[in-house]
Amino acid sequence: MNAILTVENLFKQFPIAGSKQVVQAINDVSFSIQPGETLGLVGESGSGKTTVGRCIIGLLEPSAGTIHFHGKLISDRRGSRRGLAGKIQFVFQEPAESLDPRMKIGQSISEPLLPMKLDRTTRERKTLEAIRLVRLDPDLLDDYPSELSAGQQQRVGIARAMVTQPELVVLDEPTSALDPTARAEIIDLLQRIQAERNTAYLFISHDLSTVRFISHRVAVMYLGMIVEQGDAADVFNRPHHPYASGLLSSVLLPHPHLKIESSVSLKGEIPSPINLPKGCFLASRCPFVIDRCRTEMPPMSIVGDGHFVYCFRHEDVAASVPASDTFNVFMREAERILGRRTSTGLPIQIHSN
């Protein structure tokens, strides 16, 4: 039970220029990540999930709360990060924007190695390892980003993150800008790397089916708070929080007969994070709302092994629909429909004209 990353009671506020108000981006977030585990952080715009990622890698300083890496505090002053030496890395959403268009791929990948004061041969060796790890041709090291496809650019982004052999990689929507085929390849790649190197991931995304597939555990965020947290299968098969349930009901799987059942369909828009309501943040949109929700913030309830939820009526939410593993059902259906290859590589029956 030696978590590599522990986040406790994290808060982050951004002041608004020209006014006394603040944007409350993160409101009391706590979670931990075990070695080799993927924690999926899901939420919509305004949920604060990107801000959490940035606090963890040190781009932002938290307003309150602590972040510990292997038990050592890394969230207070800049100096405390020096011992990290590339153990925590980051992959961005837009591959084209995160790579310097005037730097060759090889230079981009070896950039994180620069503060580590290694000699050139070692840097080159590590860069070569990294680009092989992401299954790209080493010849590409001399190319510029504009010569690569979006999928290849994102692989470069991952190579750059992996070159320092990190223990934890924070990925912020790494596949949202990609086409479905490239997306699937990147996810594949990430899983392979995790199996080989036991890297832990904090996978930040709004794409629930991808998160379901790649995460061991998942945390659902709404307006800067984690409303439900637990094993991915537990949370997705039977959500206990109305927001988690509503989110899942909007996922559309490419199968006309399969729909994720939910008693929650969320209306309206996400309220502004500047004037957060008293009580539960979802109260204005929640079909399960009772008077208590508007005045009191629900405490944490434990509903299973490592499964927490913040809702007064979580039992009603969980009971309102039967547990169902729709994602897995879809996988099996997909295998049935698409899995028609024999060992020789040809489909079993072909119509030819």
Place this chain on the structure above:
Amino acid sequence: MAETSAAPLIAIMDLHVDFPGANESKEVLKGVSLTVQPGEILGLVGESGAGKTTLARSILGVPPTSGRIAAGKVIFEDRNILDLPEPELRKLRGSRLSIVVPNPRAELNPTMTVGKQIAAMARIHLGVDRAEATRLALAILRDVHIPDPRRRMNAYPHELSGGMAQRVVIAMALICDPAFIISDDATSGLDVTVQAQILSLLGGLAADHGSAMLFITRDIGIAAHFCDRVAVMYSGEIMELASRENLFLRPAHPYTLMLLAAFSHSPKLRDAWSVPETGVRQTQKEGCSYSSRCPIAQPVCSERRPPFVEIRPGHFARCHFPVSHE
């Protein structure tokens, strides 16, 4: 739903669109043919670069910058609208044929309030006066469930959230009660709960007004639940066209199968239906444009362009070896 013999509302026939470049012209649409029946929602799925936006805009006669409609017809209300002089075509656009665009905040005029822009549509196409146009604009804003519409009328596009701006663009497309709506990637970039609301809104409004829709998207999951029939586009051609039942439960074209495999997240299935990326994008001159990426390609595939065959009623695939599910 099989291909009925009822007259289609709009028929796109063999549309060719190219982009004349400095050295050679690039053909983006290579002979696209589609029909949309009255009241139906036809989905169009494909990846980026397939030509979906080019198709959406070319149907209205406005291909993207530097594009040129080289050949083809768009038959609507018994005439080829591409042959019409520009002022005639302008009268149709926005009133009988309208489009919902993605990235609404970039597409709306930044120096005019949204109310004025919506009202302008009514004034120009319906010929009503300013007061009546404002009233219609307010009514349509209510229909698209914009909260507090009176205040929002006076907002500028940059003051609205993505979801709000998308609703404004939908309002503009619907205010004149069009017969045919093209929705070009109208929900990408939106939060998934907002997307669900927009989809139900679009579907409901289309049904209420009796309009037909061409729903273009990169997310095949939406197509599976929202559209009556679905067309799959690759490299400027329609590769498969079927009812949603048939397309998702009995897909025939290898590209469709590859898309579904990618969405299933199963590495086994993906390996089965794709060819390892060589890193070089080859343009197929002869034969099937998909053959270089097709795992079941045979020599004939790089020699002869496959015909668009009907493999069961209403289900077409452009393939020499469509996959069977019998």
Place this chain on the structure above:
Amino acid sequence: MRVLTYLTHRLLFVIPQLLGIILVSFLLVKSVPGDPAVLMLGPTATPAAIASLREALGLDQPLYIQFFIYVKNLLHGDLGTSWQTTRPVLDDLIQRFPATLELVTLSLLVAIGVGVTLGLYAAKRPNGWVARLADLYGLSVGALPDFWFALVLIFVFYTLLGWAPAPLGRLDMIVIPPPSVTGAYTIDTLLAGDLQAFGSALSHLALPVLTLGLLNAGPILKMTQSTMEKMLESDFSRYEVLSGIPQKLVVRHALRNALPSIVTIISVLYGFLIGGAVLVEIVFSWGGAGQYAVQGVLNSDIYPVLGFVLFSAIFSLIVYIVVDLIYVLLDPRISN
């Protein structure tokens, strides 16, 4: 309301801006070689006479004291005296500045009329003959010196055709100037009801206005053309086309978005022409402020120079504030 707060904000900054401008001009003018005392007394002056004149003029004081005295006098409305005209600089400028202003304003109006119209037309039809003509016009006009162009116009319209009056100032010799209200003859003659003087003022304005107007239409045309082309290609213009909005409206909406850039270049030209019209002023013996300042520079007569700098600086600052206000009104995104 946001307009008012914006205005007060800007006006607060005007004082330090002006101070800075005056300081820099003062230092620059003082660094020009040439001893005013020597120039005033002539080549036969004795060193003693020169020394005593220098002392009288305060030229023997350290620079910062001279500057102090100058600013102190400014606050009392005393801009110093020109030793050439022997009159207070303030009086000289009050007489000459309106002449330049009248000339420059009318020229700018002509420039805007020609430049914006041609630019719009060229942008609407990028391959038409107007666009090609406009390109040629924009290029050649930048290469032509204004005084040369003025002389050509004088030659054609006065010497050859006899349509224009002699280039000897703002009015015919026999016409009496109207009582001075604004200093601009076109306005003052109308206010006095003197139509004959009005006609005379207008005919004398024709050639210099044509010169400055046609030449400065070039940059305005180029800016209008390029900005409008960009606007007509933008996403929102294409969306309007897709929505069936008629072309006239599309162009009008695009123009609204293009105005900030066009207004900017007009304001820059305006500020520039106050001093930049000097060569044309000289050719037409206009008696304007630019001429006055140039004479001051040539004769080390610093007060006219500094006075002119002050006037044109204040004028430019006012123009820029007005332009910024126009921006705030045109573009709703700016006020945030």
